[in-house]
Amino acid sequence: MKSPCGMxxxxxxALRRCSVxxxxxxxxxxxxxxxxxxxxxxxxxxxxxxxxxxSFQRNRALLSLLPKRGPQAFESFCTALxxxxxxxxxxxxxxxxxxxxxxxxxxxxxxxxxxxDTMKAKRARTQETMEYCLDADGPTxxxxxxxxxxxxxxxxxxxxxxxxxxxxxxxxxSNVDFQPVTPDLEPRAGGEVDEETLSRLFTELGFRVTLxxxxxxxxxxxxxxxxxxxxxxxxxxxxxxxxxxxGVEGAVYGTDGQLVELDWVLELFDNxxxxxxxxxxxxxxxxxxxxxxxxxxxxxxxxxxxTSSPGCExxxxxxxxxxxKLPQRSDMICGFASLxxxxxxxxxxxxxxxxxxxxxxxxQRARDKHLADLLVEVNARIKQREGFAPGTPFxxxxxxxxxxxxxxxxLYLFPGYHPKQ
Numbered sequence: 112m113k114s115p116c117g118m119x120x121x122x123x124x125a126l127r128r129c130s131v132x133x134x135x136x137x138x139x140x141x142x143x144x145x146x147x148x149x150x151x152x153x154x155x156x157x158x159x160x161x162x163x164x165x166s167f168q169r170n171r172a173l174l175s176l177l178p179k180r181g182p183q184a185f186e187s188f189c190t191a192l193x194x195x196x197x198x199x200x201x202x203x204x205x206x207x208x209x210x211x212x213x214x215x216x217x218x219x220x221x222x223x224x225x226x227x228d229t230m231k232a233k234r235a236r237t238q239e240t241m242e243y244c245l246d247a248d249g250p251t252x253x254x255x256x257x258x259x260x261x262x263x264x265x266x267x268x269x270x271x272x273x274x275x276x277x278x279x280x281x282x283x284x285s286n287v288d289f290q291p292v293t294p295d296l297e298p299r300a301g302g303e304v305d306e307e308t309l310s311r312l313f314t315e316l317g318f319r320v321t322l323x324x325x326x327x328x329x330x331x332x333x334x335x336x337x338x339x340x341x342x343x344x345x346x347x348x349x350x351x352x353x354x355x356x357x358g359v360e361g362a363v364y365g366t367d368g369q370l371v372e373l374d375w376v377l378e379l380f381d382n383x384x385x386x387x388x389x390x391x392x393x394x395x396x397x398x399x400x401x402x403x404x405x406x407x408x409x410x411x412x413x414x415x416x417x418t419s420s421p422g423c424e425x426x427x428x429x430x431x432x433x434x435x436k437l438p439q440r441s442d443m444i445c446g447f448a449s450l451x452x453x454x455x456x457x458x459x460x461x462x463x464x465x466x467x468x469x470x471x472x473x474x475q476r477a478r479d480k481h482l483a484d485l486l487v488e489v490n491a492r493i494k495q496r497e498g499f500a501p502g503t504p505f506x507x508x509x510x511x512x513x514x515x516x517x518x519x520x521x522l523y524l525f526p527g528y529h530p531k532q
Contacts, residue, residue: 121211122185123178128207129200130174136200137170140471144253145191151180161253161475164488165495255315257527258478267530270481270521271392271442272348274530278317279349282338283309284331285324286356286366293368296357304462305398309353312470316477316526318351328365332375339379344387349522350380351394355466358399360451373397381440389437392522394482395445398463402452408497408509444522446486446514456498456510465512468492473524481521486514 126133143160146152152160160172177184185208192201285306289296310320323334335352344350354376356363362370378384380393448455448465457463468489476485490512498508 118178118180118182118184121208124211125204125208126174126178126185128211129204132203133174133200134167134170136197137173138166138195138197139169139173140253141195142188142191142197143173145194146187149183149187149191151184151187152176157253158256158475161471164491253474255312255474255526256476256478258523258525260528262479263523263525263528263530266481266521266523267525270523271518273392273523273525275346275348276317276529277319277347278524279319279347279351280338280341280344281309281313281318281320281351281353282334283313283320283322283353284326284334284355285322285353286326286331286364288325289357289364289366289368290327293364293366296364296368299355299357299457300459301457301462302355304460305355305457305466308462308466308470309355309396312473313351316473316524318349325366327367328369328371329367331363331365331371335371335376335379339385342387344385347391349392349394350388351396352376352380353396353398355398355463358397358401360401363397363399377440377443377445380443382437383439388442390442392482392518393443394522395443396466396469397445398448398455398457398465400454401447401449402454404453406450406453406509406511408507441517442519444482444486444514444516444518446489446512448510448512450511450513453510456496456508464493464496464510465489468496468512477524477526481523483514483516483518483522486512490514 139160143152143157147154147157156176160169160176163169163172177188189201189204192198192204283306285302287299287302287306289298306322306324310322313320321338323330326334331354338350338352354363354371354373356365358364359370361374362372364370377395380388382389446465446469448463455463455465458467461467472485472488472492476488480488493510493512496510498506
């Protein structure tokens, strides 16, 4: 006999009995895509689930929907668990369902645990090697949510112009394998996931993406110089540079172990050296360590666990007819995976924490948030994450991303919206 909403009673009861563990351990980003393809969830349901801020809230929202999605929902959910490498949850759920089978199960509500019931750390799916990354949250593959027309017209006048096709040019430089002369620089297993994640993300956001892999410091400099001097930058509204490598404070490594200074990179794109991008937003994202210290975190001490010439100082300066001057460096925003002096975390199969969260947030919220607010949300998600490596100094390690900005307006990406010319 089926319950009124279509799910078999013993499946429904199994979900109820396992809800605490599922809320704690479930990773749903990829899983949602499987449920969409099986028509268990609709697009609007998936968007609503993924709009929740924390993984706990997203898990809870999904589990509250599943019992209402018909007799195939349980089997589809178990299959999705297996295909997203969460077999321990699949086994737990199937075992519980078998125990409940044949029992007299009526229509049970699905009470779910409160956030205070969650553990402070997620259980790892498998023991994995790391650069330093230990948690098993995976990259998001949900499509970029489009900006609405009324939202564009409400915000376009007070923000940077972002209507060109393509929106801008994006350069991704990803160093994964390092030369034998640099034995201290191990291969960045999982780095290839980051480069694919970023390439897909910015392509879907309307940028034309160029990807370079495994470059020496000199090759990195040459790629950056060529990109910054491209005449095509004049025809677009913005630019993006992503550097993925090992690093130290203020620099990233080429595959030959030589350093490329980040200040030099920013100088390439300043108003003096890159006039084709004057007054246009320039975005930089750096996935690299900025030191060797691991953030071990601290226990929270309280609260729950978990004028006519307004820019001129001289009053009579406006009497002289001169060109408008720009500061040497402006209209830039730079996101860093970690704080000064600390290491960045990377999962060897799913990529870095920072790039995972950057992609997830941009896909879900770029339609209605400006870039600074997006990066604040990335920071909030990174703050919640915690590593898993029992018996090592990295167990329960933390990471904190940050960004610097000299943007002078709100920067909305307006994904998917192209005003009529």
